[in-house]
Amino acid sequence: MVFRVRESSLEQERLNAICPYFTMFPLSVPVKQLAGVASDAWVLDPFCGRGSTNYAARLLGLRSVGVDSNPVATAIAEGKLVNVSADEVETACAEILACDTAATIPEGDFWSLCYHPKTLTELCRLRSALLNDCRSPGRKALRALILGILHGPRNKGAPGYLSNQMPRTYAAKPDYAVRFWTKNILSPIYVDSLELVRRKARHYFASTPVGVPFRVYCEDSRTLKLATLGNRFSVVVTSPPYFGMRTYVPDQWLRYWFMGGPPTTTYRQPSQLSHGSAMDFAEQLAAVWTNVAGACTPGARMMIRFGGIHDRRARPKDIMLDALHGARCKLRILTVRSAGLSSRGKRQADQFKRTLRTPIEELDFYVRLEEPS
Ligand SMILES: C[S@@+](CC[C@H](N)C(=O)[O-])C[C@H]1O[C@@H](n2cnc3c(N)ncnc32)[C@H](O)[C@@H]1O
Numbered sequence: 001m002v003f004r005v006r007e008s009s010l011e012q013e014r015l016n017a018i019c020p021y022f023t024m025f026p027l028s029v030p031v032k033q034l035a036g037v038a039s040d041a042w043v044l045d046p047f048c049g050r051g052s053t054n055y056a057a058r059l060l061g062l063r064s065v066g067v068d069s070n071p072v073a074t075a076i077a078e079g080k081l082v083n084v085s086a087d088e089v090e091t092a093c094a095e096i097l098a099c100d101t102a103a104t105i106p107e108g109d110f111w112s113l114c115y116h117p118k119t120l121t122e123l124c125r126l127r128s129a130l131l132n133d134c135r136s137p138g139r140k141a142l143r144a145l146i147l148g149i150l151h152g153p154r155n156k157g158a159p160g161y162l163s164n165q166m167p168r169t170y171a172a173k174p175d176y177a178v179r180f181w182t183k184n185i186l187s188p189i190y191v192d193s194l195e196l197v198r199r200k201a202r203h204y205f206a207s208t209p210v211g212v213p214f215r216v217y218c219e220d221s222r223t224l225k226l227a228t229l230g231n232r233f234s235v236v237v238t239s240p241p242y243f244g245m246r247t248y249v250p251d252q253w254l255r256y257w258f259m260g261g262p263p264t265t266t267y268r269q270p271s272q273l274s275h276g277s278a279m280d281f282a283e284q285l286a287a288v289w290t291n292v293a294g295a296c297t298p299g300a301r302m303m304i305r306f307g308g309i310h311d312r313r314a315r316p317k318d319i320m321l322d323a324l325h326g327a328r329c330k331l332r333i334l335t336v337r338s339a340g341l342s343s344r345g346k347r348q349a350d351q352f353k354r355t356l357r358t359p360i361e362e363l364d365f366y367v368r369l370e371e372p373s
Pocket of ligand 1: 022024025026047048049050051052053067068069070073153220221222238239240241242263271272273281
Protein backbone atom coordinates (compact mmCIF):
# COMPACT_ATOMS: atom_id res chain seq x y z
CA MET A 1 0.00 0.00 0.00
CA VAL A 2 1.45 3.39 -1.00
CA PHE A 3 1.07 6.44 1.21
CA ARG A 4 1.34 9.67 -0.66
CA VAL A 5 1.11 13.36 0.01
CA ARG A 6 0.97 15.40 -3.18
CA GLU A 7 2.08 18.97 -3.29
CA SER A 8 -0.58 21.21 -4.76
CA SER A 9 0.14 24.61 -6.23
CA LEU A 10 -1.89 27.72 -5.50
CA GLU A 11 -2.93 27.69 -9.17
CA GLN A 12 -4.42 24.23 -8.71
CA GLU A 13 -6.35 25.39 -5.66
CA ARG A 14 -8.02 28.21 -7.66
CA LEU A 15 -10.64 25.87 -9.07
CA ASN A 16 -11.93 25.18 -5.57
CA ALA A 17 -13.19 28.78 -5.47
CA ILE A 18 -15.09 28.61 -8.78
CA CYS A 19 -18.36 29.35 -7.00
CA PRO A 20 -18.93 30.35 -3.37
CA TYR A 21 -21.18 28.31 -1.16
CA PHE A 22 -22.65 29.06 2.21
CA THR A 23 -20.72 27.59 5.17
CA MET A 24 -18.17 25.80 3.07
CA PHE A 25 -15.08 24.89 5.01
CA PRO A 26 -11.61 26.07 4.00
CA LEU A 27 -9.81 23.62 1.72
CA SER A 28 -7.06 23.28 4.33
CA VAL A 29 -9.51 21.43 6.63
CA PRO A 30 -10.10 18.35 4.42
CA VAL A 31 -6.54 18.51 3.04
CA LYS A 32 -5.21 18.11 6.58
CA GLN A 33 -7.61 15.24 7.31
CA LEU A 34 -6.71 13.41 4.10
CA ALA A 35 -2.95 13.92 4.10
CA GLY A 36 -1.24 10.56 4.52
CA VAL A 37 -4.35 8.51 3.65
CA ALA A 38 -3.56 5.34 1.67
CA SER A 39 -3.68 5.97 -2.08
CA ASP A 40 -6.24 3.18 -2.66
CA ALA A 41 -8.73 4.67 -0.18
CA TRP A 42 -12.18 5.98 -1.07
CA VAL A 43 -13.24 9.17 0.68
CA LEU A 44 -16.87 10.07 1.45
CA ASP A 45 -18.64 13.33 2.25
CA PRO A 46 -22.41 12.76 2.79
CA PHE A 47 -23.03 16.56 3.04
CA CYS A 48 -20.53 17.57 0.38
CA GLY A 49 -21.79 21.10 -0.37
CA ARG A 50 -19.56 22.58 -3.06
CA GLY A 51 -17.25 19.57 -2.74
CA SER A 52 -14.36 20.88 -0.64
CA THR A 53 -13.64 17.37 0.70
CA ASN A 54 -13.84 15.89 -2.79
CA TYR A 55 -11.59 18.57 -4.22
CA ALA A 56 -9.06 17.98 -1.43
CA ALA A 57 -9.19 14.27 -2.31
CA ARG A 58 -8.51 15.15 -5.96
CA LEU A 59 -5.51 17.29 -4.96
CA LEU A 60 -4.14 14.33 -3.03
CA GLY A 61 -4.88 11.79 -5.78
CA LEU A 62 -7.65 10.05 -3.79
CA ARG A 63 -10.97 8.76 -5.13
CA SER A 64 -14.09 10.17 -3.59
CA VAL A 65 -17.87 10.27 -3.43
CA GLY A 66 -19.90 13.34 -2.51
CA VAL A 67 -23.61 13.48 -1.68
CA ASP A 68 -25.74 16.60 -1.24
CA SER A 69 -29.46 17.17 -1.71
CA ASN A 70 -29.03 20.70 -3.09
CA PRO A 71 -28.52 20.59 -6.89
CA VAL A 72 -26.56 23.86 -6.77
CA ALA A 73 -24.04 22.24 -4.44
CA THR A 74 -23.60 19.07 -6.48
CA ALA A 75 -23.28 21.00 -9.76
CA ILE A 76 -20.42 23.04 -8.27
CA ALA A 77 -18.78 19.93 -6.82
CA GLU A 78 -18.97 18.06 -10.14
CA GLY A 79 -17.55 20.99 -12.06
CA LYS A 80 -14.48 20.90 -9.83
CA LEU A 81 -13.88 17.20 -10.25
CA VAL A 82 -14.22 16.69 -14.02
CA ASN A 83 -11.01 16.57 -15.99
CA VAL A 84 -11.21 19.38 -18.57
CA SER A 85 -9.13 22.12 -20.12
CA ALA A 86 -10.04 25.81 -20.35
CA ASP A 87 -10.48 25.36 -24.12
CA GLU A 88 -13.07 22.61 -23.65
CA VAL A 89 -15.10 24.82 -21.31
CA GLU A 90 -14.99 27.72 -23.75
CA THR A 91 -15.91 25.45 -26.68
CA ALA A 92 -18.89 24.05 -24.75
CA CYS A 93 -20.13 27.62 -24.21
CA ALA A 94 -19.48 28.75 -27.79
CA GLU A 95 -21.32 25.70 -29.22
CA ILE A 96 -24.41 26.39 -27.14
CA LEU A 97 -24.51 30.07 -27.99
CA ALA A 98 -24.00 29.34 -31.69
CA CYS A 99 -27.25 27.32 -31.76
CA ASP A 100 -30.49 29.20 -31.74
CA THR A 101 -31.87 27.22 -28.79
CA ALA A 102 -35.38 28.30 -27.76
CA ALA A 103 -35.40 29.34 -24.12
CA THR A 104 -37.95 30.73 -21.69
CA ILE A 105 -36.93 34.21 -20.62
CA PRO A 106 -38.29 35.28 -17.22
CA GLU A 107 -40.02 38.66 -17.10
CA GLY A 108 -40.56 41.35 -14.49
CA ASP A 109 -38.69 44.15 -12.70
CA PHE A 110 -36.15 41.88 -11.08
CA TRP A 111 -35.04 40.32 -14.36
CA SER A 112 -34.94 43.53 -16.35
CA LEU A 113 -32.85 45.23 -13.66
CA CYS A 114 -30.60 42.28 -12.86
CA TYR A 115 -29.42 41.50 -16.41
CA HIS A 116 -29.08 43.44 -19.66
CA PRO A 117 -31.68 41.96 -22.09
CA LYS A 118 -28.98 40.56 -24.39
CA THR A 119 -27.05 39.00 -21.49
CA LEU A 120 -30.32 37.53 -20.16
CA THR A 121 -31.11 35.97 -23.54
CA GLU A 122 -27.64 34.37 -23.69
CA LEU A 123 -27.95 33.20 -20.08
CA CYS A 124 -31.35 31.63 -20.71
CA ARG A 125 -30.02 29.81 -23.77
CA LEU A 126 -27.12 28.44 -21.74
CA ARG A 127 -29.52 27.42 -18.96
CA SER A 128 -31.87 25.68 -21.34
CA ALA A 129 -29.09 23.78 -23.15
CA LEU A 130 -27.40 22.70 -19.91
CA LEU A 131 -30.72 21.55 -18.42
CA ASN A 132 -31.30 19.55 -21.55
CA ASP A 133 -27.89 17.87 -21.62
CA CYS A 134 -25.11 18.26 -19.09
CA ARG A 135 -23.33 14.96 -19.57
CA SER A 136 -19.97 15.99 -21.00
CA PRO A 137 -17.13 17.14 -18.71
CA GLY A 138 -16.96 20.44 -20.65
CA ARG A 139 -20.63 21.14 -19.96
CA LYS A 140 -20.37 20.15 -16.29
CA ALA A 141 -17.43 22.52 -15.84
CA LEU A 142 -19.25 25.26 -17.76
CA ARG A 143 -22.32 24.87 -15.52
CA ALA A 144 -20.22 25.30 -12.36
CA LEU A 145 -18.45 28.29 -13.88
CA ILE A 146 -21.72 30.01 -14.80
CA LEU A 147 -23.10 29.39 -11.29
CA GLY A 148 -20.03 31.28 -10.05
CA ILE A 149 -20.48 34.29 -12.38
CA LEU A 150 -24.28 34.49 -12.22
CA HIS A 151 -24.22 37.36 -9.73
CA GLY A 152 -21.62 39.46 -8.01
CA PRO A 153 -20.24 42.95 -7.59
CA ARG A 154 -19.63 45.28 -10.50
CA ASN A 155 -15.97 46.17 -10.87
CA LYS A 156 -14.45 49.19 -12.50
CA GLY A 157 -12.65 47.25 -15.26
CA ALA A 158 -13.87 44.30 -17.33
CA PRO A 159 -17.03 42.79 -15.77
CA GLY A 160 -16.47 39.81 -13.50
CA TYR A 161 -20.16 38.80 -13.24
CA LEU A 162 -23.18 38.68 -15.51
CA SER A 163 -25.50 40.62 -13.19
CA ASN A 164 -26.09 44.13 -12.02
CA GLN A 165 -24.53 44.91 -8.59
CA MET A 166 -25.19 41.97 -6.21
CA PRO A 167 -23.35 40.06 -3.54
CA ARG A 168 -21.50 37.05 -4.91
CA THR A 169 -22.11 34.68 -2.02
CA TYR A 170 -25.90 34.85 -1.85
CA ALA A 171 -28.63 36.21 -4.11
CA ALA A 172 -30.62 39.12 -2.70
CA LYS A 173 -34.38 38.53 -2.64
CA PRO A 174 -36.10 40.02 -5.73
CA ASP A 175 -38.06 42.85 -4.05
CA TYR A 176 -35.09 43.94 -2.00
CA ALA A 177 -32.76 43.89 -5.01
CA VAL A 178 -35.20 45.93 -7.14
CA ARG A 179 -35.45 48.58 -4.39
CA PHE A 180 -31.67 48.68 -4.06
CA TRP A 181 -31.01 49.09 -7.79
CA THR A 182 -33.77 51.66 -8.20
CA LYS A 183 -32.64 53.74 -5.23
CA ASN A 184 -29.02 53.69 -6.37
CA ILE A 185 -29.90 54.23 -10.06
CA LEU A 186 -28.06 51.09 -11.15
CA SER A 187 -28.93 49.68 -14.57
CA PRO A 188 -27.45 46.46 -15.94
CA ILE A 189 -24.76 46.72 -18.60
CA TYR A 190 -24.30 44.25 -21.46
CA VAL A 191 -21.91 41.51 -20.36
CA ASP A 192 -20.75 39.26 -23.20
CA SER A 193 -21.19 35.83 -21.61
CA LEU A 194 -18.81 34.01 -23.97
CA GLU A 195 -16.04 36.53 -23.39
CA LEU A 196 -16.52 36.31 -19.62
CA VAL A 197 -16.60 32.50 -19.70
CA ARG A 198 -13.38 32.49 -21.76
CA ARG A 199 -11.62 34.77 -19.25
CA LYS A 200 -12.83 32.86 -16.19
CA ALA A 201 -12.12 29.45 -17.74
CA ARG A 202 -8.50 30.51 -18.27
CA HIS A 203 -8.32 31.53 -14.65
CA TYR A 204 -9.88 28.42 -13.13
CA PHE A 205 -8.96 25.66 -15.57
CA ALA A 206 -5.44 26.69 -16.67
CA SER A 207 -3.75 24.36 -14.21
CA THR A 208 -5.99 21.72 -12.67
CA PRO A 209 -4.96 18.74 -10.50
CA VAL A 210 -4.70 15.30 -12.09
CA GLY A 211 -8.18 13.78 -12.50
CA VAL A 212 -9.21 10.96 -10.16
CA PRO A 213 -12.31 8.70 -10.17
CA PHE A 214 -15.20 10.37 -8.37
CA ARG A 215 -18.98 10.34 -8.11
CA VAL A 216 -21.34 13.05 -6.97
CA TYR A 217 -24.97 12.28 -6.10
CA CYS A 218 -27.73 14.83 -5.76
CA GLU A 219 -29.58 12.79 -3.15
CA ASP A 220 -30.82 12.84 0.42
CA SER A 221 -28.17 11.27 2.66
CA ARG A 222 -30.83 10.00 5.05
CA THR A 223 -32.32 7.75 2.40
CA LEU A 224 -29.71 7.11 -0.32
CA LYS A 225 -28.42 3.59 0.35
CA LEU A 226 -24.71 4.40 0.58
CA ALA A 227 -23.81 0.74 1.09
CA THR A 228 -25.13 -0.12 -2.37
CA LEU A 229 -22.97 2.40 -4.23
CA GLY A 230 -20.22 -0.18 -4.68
CA ASN A 231 -17.50 1.58 -2.70
CA ARG A 232 -16.13 0.93 0.75
CA PHE A 233 -15.02 4.14 2.36
CA SER A 234 -12.14 4.36 4.79
CA VAL A 235 -12.28 8.10 5.46
CA VAL A 236 -15.26 10.41 5.93
CA VAL A 237 -14.79 14.18 6.22
CA THR A 238 -18.00 16.16 6.45
CA SER A 239 -19.91 19.11 7.84
CA PRO A 240 -23.71 18.81 8.12
CA PRO A 241 -25.94 21.87 8.21
CA TYR A 242 -25.88 23.58 11.59
CA PHE A 243 -29.13 23.21 13.50
CA GLY A 244 -31.45 26.04 12.43
CA MET A 245 -29.54 26.88 9.23
CA ARG A 246 -32.27 26.66 6.62
CA THR A 247 -30.99 29.16 4.13
CA TYR A 248 -29.04 26.98 1.69
CA VAL A 249 -31.82 27.03 -0.89
CA PRO A 250 -33.45 30.51 -0.43
CA ASP A 251 -30.09 32.30 -0.26
CA GLN A 252 -29.06 30.58 -3.47
CA TRP A 253 -32.40 31.04 -5.25
CA LEU A 254 -30.90 32.56 -8.41
CA ARG A 255 -28.43 29.72 -8.78
CA TYR A 256 -31.29 27.32 -8.02
CA TRP A 257 -33.26 28.92 -10.88
CA PHE A 258 -30.29 28.30 -13.20
CA MET A 259 -30.43 24.65 -12.13
CA GLY A 260 -34.06 24.41 -13.25
CA GLY A 261 -35.86 25.96 -10.29
CA PRO A 262 -38.59 28.62 -10.50
CA PRO A 263 -37.73 32.27 -11.36
CA THR A 264 -38.42 33.35 -7.80
CA THR A 265 -37.22 32.54 -4.29
CA THR A 266 -37.61 28.91 -3.28
CA TYR A 267 -37.95 28.41 0.48
CA ARG A 268 -38.63 24.74 0.97
CA GLN A 269 -36.79 21.71 -0.27
CA PRO A 270 -37.97 18.53 1.47
CA SER A 271 -34.72 16.66 0.78
CA GLN A 272 -32.88 19.03 3.15
CA LEU A 273 -32.64 18.03 6.83
CA SER A 274 -35.60 19.54 8.68
CA HIS A 275 -34.97 21.89 11.58
CA GLY A 276 -37.94 21.33 13.93
CA SER A 277 -36.63 20.32 17.35
CA ALA A 278 -33.03 19.61 18.34
CA MET A 279 -34.03 16.02 19.15
CA ASP A 280 -35.55 15.48 15.74
CA PHE A 281 -32.49 17.03 14.09
CA ALA A 282 -30.16 14.70 16.04
CA GLU A 283 -32.30 11.71 14.96
CA GLN A 284 -31.93 12.64 11.31
CA LEU A 285 -28.17 12.96 11.71
CA ALA A 286 -28.11 9.60 13.52
CA ALA A 287 -29.81 8.06 10.47
CA VAL A 288 -27.09 9.49 8.23
CA TRP A 289 -24.26 8.18 10.47
CA THR A 290 -25.91 4.73 10.49
CA ASN A 291 -26.11 4.87 6.72
CA VAL A 292 -22.47 6.04 6.43
CA ALA A 293 -21.19 3.32 8.78
CA GLY A 294 -22.86 0.67 6.63
CA ALA A 295 -20.76 1.82 3.65
CA CYS A 296 -17.42 2.06 5.47
CA THR A 297 -14.61 -0.38 6.13
CA PRO A 298 -14.31 -1.42 9.80
CA GLY A 299 -12.05 1.09 11.53
CA ALA A 300 -12.85 3.92 9.10
CA ARG A 301 -12.16 7.41 10.38
CA MET A 302 -14.80 10.14 10.35
CA MET A 303 -14.26 13.82 11.06
CA ILE A 304 -17.36 16.00 11.47
CA ARG A 305 -17.25 19.78 11.70
CA PHE A 306 -20.32 21.14 13.43
CA GLY A 307 -21.35 24.48 14.88
CA GLY A 308 -24.45 26.45 15.65
CA ILE A 309 -26.33 29.65 14.97
CA HIS A 310 -27.72 32.18 17.41
CA ASP A 311 -31.41 31.59 16.77
CA ARG A 312 -31.24 28.18 18.45
CA ARG A 313 -30.53 27.56 22.11
CA ALA A 314 -29.52 23.90 21.83
CA ARG A 315 -25.77 23.35 22.22
CA PRO A 316 -24.17 22.02 19.02
CA LYS A 317 -22.01 19.64 21.07
CA ASP A 318 -25.06 18.02 22.69
CA ILE A 319 -26.85 17.66 19.36
CA MET A 320 -23.90 15.92 17.74
CA LEU A 321 -23.22 13.65 20.73
CA ASP A 322 -26.91 12.64 20.72
CA ALA A 323 -26.69 11.97 16.99
CA LEU A 324 -23.56 9.84 17.33
CA HIS A 325 -24.91 7.90 20.31
CA GLY A 326 -28.22 7.42 18.49
CA ALA A 327 -26.62 5.89 15.38
CA ARG A 328 -27.38 2.19 14.90
CA CYS A 329 -23.75 1.15 14.45
CA LYS A 330 -20.65 0.57 16.52
CA LEU A 331 -18.63 3.73 16.70
CA ARG A 332 -16.13 5.28 19.07
CA ILE A 333 -15.90 9.02 19.67
CA LEU A 334 -12.16 9.57 19.87
CA THR A 335 -12.07 13.26 20.64
CA VAL A 336 -13.95 16.53 20.28
CA ARG A 337 -11.84 19.61 19.57
CA SER A 338 -12.61 23.27 19.18
CA ALA A 339 -12.09 24.51 15.63
CA GLY A 340 -12.30 28.14 16.75
CA LEU A 341 -14.99 30.66 15.92
CA SER A 342 -16.88 30.56 12.64
CA SER A 343 -15.51 33.55 10.75
CA ARG A 344 -17.59 36.59 9.99
CA GLY A 345 -16.36 36.94 6.41
CA LYS A 346 -18.22 33.89 5.15
CA ARG A 347 -20.76 35.95 3.32
CA GLN A 348 -19.78 38.82 1.15
CA ALA A 349 -22.66 40.78 2.56
CA ASP A 350 -21.03 44.19 2.33
CA GLN A 351 -22.86 45.28 -0.82
CA PHE A 352 -26.29 44.79 0.64
CA LYS A 353 -25.35 45.70 4.22
CA ARG A 354 -26.54 42.54 5.94
CA THR A 355 -25.74 42.51 9.63
CA LEU A 356 -23.78 39.56 10.95
CA ARG A 357 -23.90 38.48 14.56
CA THR A 358 -21.12 37.25 16.79
CA PRO A 359 -19.80 33.91 15.55
CA ILE A 360 -20.31 30.68 17.50
CA GLU A 361 -17.61 28.14 18.29
CA GLU A 362 -17.25 25.29 15.79
CA LEU A 363 -16.26 21.81 16.92
CA ASP A 364 -14.48 18.94 15.22
CA PHE A 365 -15.67 15.47 16.19
CA TYR A 366 -13.22 12.62 15.52
CA VAL A 367 -14.93 9.25 15.31
CA ARG A 368 -13.89 5.68 14.55
CA LEU A 369 -16.56 3.68 12.75
CA GLU A 370 -16.45 0.05 13.69
CA GLU A 371 -19.29 -1.67 11.86
CA PRO A 372 -23.07 -1.54 11.48
CA SER A 373 -24.89 -3.48 14.20
C1 LIG B 1 -22.31 22.90 5.92
S1 LIG B 1 -22.85 22.55 4.28
C2 LIG B 1 -21.51 21.60 3.64
C3 LIG B 1 -20.44 22.48 3.09
C4 LIG B 1 -19.25 21.72 2.57
N1 LIG B 1 -18.45 21.19 3.67
C5 LIG B 1 -18.39 22.61 1.70
O1 LIG B 1 -17.24 22.87 2.03
O2 LIG B 1 -18.89 23.10 0.69
C6 LIG B 1 -24.10 21.33 4.57
C7 LIG B 1 -24.72 20.76 3.33
O3 LIG B 1 -25.66 19.75 3.69
C8 LIG B 1 -26.63 19.70 2.65
N2 LIG B 1 -27.79 18.92 3.11
C9 LIG B 1 -28.79 19.30 3.93
N3 LIG B 1 -29.65 18.27 4.12
C10 LIG B 1 -29.18 17.22 3.40
C11 LIG B 1 -29.59 15.88 3.21
N4 LIG B 1 -30.70 15.42 3.80
N5 LIG B 1 -28.86 15.07 2.42
C12 LIG B 1 -27.74 15.53 1.82
N6 LIG B 1 -27.28 16.80 1.96
C13 LIG B 1 -27.98 17.63 2.75
C14 LIG B 1 -26.91 21.15 2.34
O4 LIG B 1 -27.47 21.29 1.05
C15 LIG B 1 -25.50 21.74 2.46
O5 LIG B 1 -24.90 21.81 1.20
